[in-house]
Amino acid sequence: xxxxxxxxxxxxxxxxxxxxxxxxxxxxxxxxxxxxxxxxxxxxxxxxxxxxxxxxxxxxxxxxxxxxxxxxxxxxxxxxxxxxxxxxxxxxxxxxxxxxxxxxxxxxxxxxxxxxxxxxxxxxxxxxxxxxxxxxxxxxxxxxxxxxxxxxxxxxxxxxxxxxxxxxxxxxxxxxxxxxxxxxxxxxxxxxxxxxxxxxxxxxxxxxxxxxxxxxxxxxxxxxxxxxxxxxxxxxxxxxxxxxxxxxxxxxxxxxxxxxxxxxxxxxxxxxxxxxxxxxxxxxxxx
Amino acid sequence: xxxxxxxxxxxxxxxxxxxxxxxxxxxxxxxxxxxxxxxxxxxxxxxxxxxxxxxxxxxxxxxxxxxxxxxxxxxxxxxxxxxxxxxxxxxxxxxxxxxxxxxxxxxxxxxxxxxxxxxxxxxxxxxxxxxxxxxxxxxxxxxxxxxxxxxxxxxxxxxxxxxxxxxxxxxxxxxxxxxxxxxxxxxxxxxxxxxxxxxxxxxxxxxxxxxxxxxxxxxxxxxxxxxxxxxxxxxxxxxxxxxxxxxxxxxxxxxxxxxxxxxxxxxxxxxxxxxxxxxxxxxxxxxxxxxxxxxxxxxxxxxxxxxxxxxxxxxxxxxxxxxxxxxxxx
Numbered sequence: 001x002x003x004x005x006x007x008x009x010x011x012x013x014x015x016x017x018x019x020x021x022x023x024x025x026x027x028x029x030x031x032x033x034x035x036x037x038x039x040x041x042x043x044x045x046x047x048x049x050x051x052x053x054x055x056x057x058x059x060x061x062x063x064x065x066x067x068x069x070x071x072x073x074x075x076x077x078x079x080x081x082x083x084x085x086x087x088x089x090x091x092x093x094x095x096x097x098x099x100x101x102x103x104x105x106x107x108x109x110x111x112x113x114x115x116x117x118x119x120x121x122x123x124x125x126x127x128x129x130x131x132x133x134x135x136x137x138x139x140x141x142x143x144x145x146x147x148x149x150x151x152x153x154x155x156x157x158x159x160x161x162x163x164x165x166x167x168x169x170x171x172x173x174x175x176x177x178x179x180x181x182x183x184x185x186x187x188x189x190x191x192x193x194x195x196x197x198x199x200x201x202x203x204x205x206x207x208x209x210x211x212x213x214x215x216x217x218x219x220x221x222x223x224x225x226x227x228x229x230x231x232x233x234x235x236x237x238x239x240x241x242x243x244x245x246x247x248x249x250x251x252x253x254x255x256x257x258x259x260x261x262x263x264x265x266x267x268x269x270x271x272x273x274x275x276x277x278x279x280x281x282x283x284x285x286x287x
Numbered sequence: 288x289x290x291x292x293x294x295x296x297x298x299x300x301x302x303x304x305x306x307x308x309x310x311x312x313x314x315x316x317x318x319x320x321x322x323x324x325x326x327x328x329x330x331x332x333x334x335x336x337x338x339x340x341x342x343x344x345x346x347x348x349x350x351x352x353x354x355x356x357x358x359x360x361x362x363x364x365x366x367x368x369x370x371x372x373x374x375x376x377x378x379x380x381x382x383x384x385x386x387x388x389x390x391x392x393x394x395x396x397x398x399x400x401x402x403x404x405x406x407x408x409x410x411x412x413x414x415x416x417x418x419x420x421x422x423x424x425x426x427x428x429x430x431x432x433x434x435x436x437x438x439x440x441x442x443x444x445x446x447x448x449x450x451x452x453x454x455x456x457x458x459x460x461x462x463x464x465x466x467x468x469x470x471x472x473x474x475x476x477x478x479x480x481x482x483x484x485x486x487x488x489x490x491x492x493x494x495x496x497x498x499x500x501x502x503x504x505x506x507x508x509x510x511x512x513x514x515x516x517x518x519x520x521x522x523x524x525x526x527x528x529x530x531x532x533x534x535x536x537x538x539x540x541x542x543x544x545x546x547x548x549x550x551x552x553x554x555x556x557x558x559x560x561x562x563x564x565x566x567x568x569x570x571x572x573x574x575x576x577x578x579x580x581x582x583x584x585x586x587x588x589x590x591x592x593x594x595x596x597x598x599x600x601x602x603x604x605x606x607x608x609x610x611x612x613x614x615x616x617x
């Protein structure tokens with residue numbers, strides 16, 4: 001059950017989220033490759049899920065009743081790894097092994113490498129269908145856990161995404177929430193230049209999903225949308241979360257060139273300084 | 288002669304030999320599994336009747352998933368089921384699945400190590416009148432290269448039924464290759480079931496001069512060729528390779544050692560198919576002359592199977608010639 005989201009909890013989550021961003025920068029610097037913008041933009045959503053919303057047991061990641069979190073756009077795994085480490089799934093120290101030989105933290109997440117991942121992902125457009133399969137299994141077994149799927153906006157250029165949307169619209173899964181990272185960027189540029197996706201809300205509604213649009217960097221809005229999704233029983237829910245790619249680091253924010261590259265030493269130093277200032281602000285804020 | 292230890296169908300060389308399709312064996316196997324195992328789920332992409340899962344669908348509607356014409360979604364839904372304690376059988380034509388959805392299958396089922404049993408129907412020239420778009424002649428190639436994936440190509444109805452059921456007994460991704468048309472029943476109920484991963488020698492003879500390794504319904508034509516060769520005084524082995532992977536390398540090497548000449552017979556591209564598989568084993572372990580019967584880097588076309596096998600030099604006479612040729616190369 002979701003506990004009450006009071007101001008103190010929001011502050012706690014904002015601090016966690018900011019800490020996660022710092023760790024993302026540090027791990028990407030160590031790795032020397034990987035994606036920066038998406039993980040930073042999605043820190044608030046992952047933190048809210050792992051530290052407030054989801055029913056899970058970090059020390060027992062295979063717990064049968066756990067809520068499932070499927071990450072379809074696997075390339076933003078640095079934020080998932082970081083928040084999992086912060087939640088106690090594995091030592092924070094291990095984040096330094098990202099993308100390195102012998103690491104459980106593969107460049108794109110691999111289910112059998114690290115307990116708690118639910119799927120292997122990276123190639124886009126595949127997570128939603130797998131989540132649907134899990135929902136069928138869950139319903140056949142009369143279980144009630146919630147299934148969350150995180151997708152990116154860019155991956156809705158994949159045909160498989162829309163195949164999955166048709167399937168979900170048909171099956172009307174309950175306790176089934178999709179969160180789309182609507183950050184408007186992809187590798188080659190802005191989504192609306194590369195391949196226009198709008199009107200996304202209308203499209204998702206047309207496919208039969210209860211659709212909510214939120215500020216994906218606002219923890220209160222994230223939580224409220226998930227609460228609403230849990231209350232909707234006649235269909236599945238799509239939360240279109242408008243996020244700022246590179247959130248918290250001024251030279252990365254909104255810049256598609258940061259989709260798929262890590263910071264160098266100087267950039268990381270600059271980014272960490274900015275995030276620490278932000279962290280102090282949160283710490284000393286009134287709420 | 289037919290291997291007496293295997294109790295194969297003694298009518299096999301008769302005109303009126305009983306025929307049933309391997310896809311029917313798949314359907315019957317699933318129907319029995321539905322009764323025996325509540326975790327068995329069947330999926331299709333708008334091909335319930337064609338893939339013979341319609342009876343399962345009627346009897347177990349809660350465990351039948353119609354995905355519509357969307358093979359990527361079908362295989363990924365199956366992957367989600369497979370990691371959630373279910374045993375999903377995803378059924379479509381091989382050109383689409385694992386053809387069209389190959390990468391989705393690779394990532395979400397095979398690398399993700401989900402318990403997906405993928406059935407590729409309408410494989411090979413045997414799909415006949417539908418033409419080359421629907422004749423999957425590359426599916427063995429694109430599946431056997433996938434790490435850890437098990438690949439099966441049953442020879443007849445009964446073996447298809449047996450393999451369909453057998454693969455439910457272990458966890459892990461599998462590909463099963465099936466054909467549309469009714470083909471001769473080679474096995475009988477009294478034929479011992481081969482362990483998955485083991486070849487069975489269907490035709491034995493004294494002092495054999497060559498070995499035909501065949502897979503799928505083409506084993507029937509290999510047996511016809513063996514009978515003809517016997518009349519010509521040429522003794523051979525005919526081996527049914529229903530398990531492409533795991534590969535019975537021991538049997539391949541032993542047969543190569545004993546007979547010194549190999550012919551592969553398959554309704555599939557020789558590039559990447561059974562012929563390639565045998566060549567890989569033999570080149571590494573025991574270089575042996577090999578002739579390959581199969582599609583020679585060409586697409587098929589519409590026609591009946593007799594016409595097509597003759598045109599693409601895969602008929603009985605072509606197999607006989609290939610055996611004679613390979614023996615001459617020793």
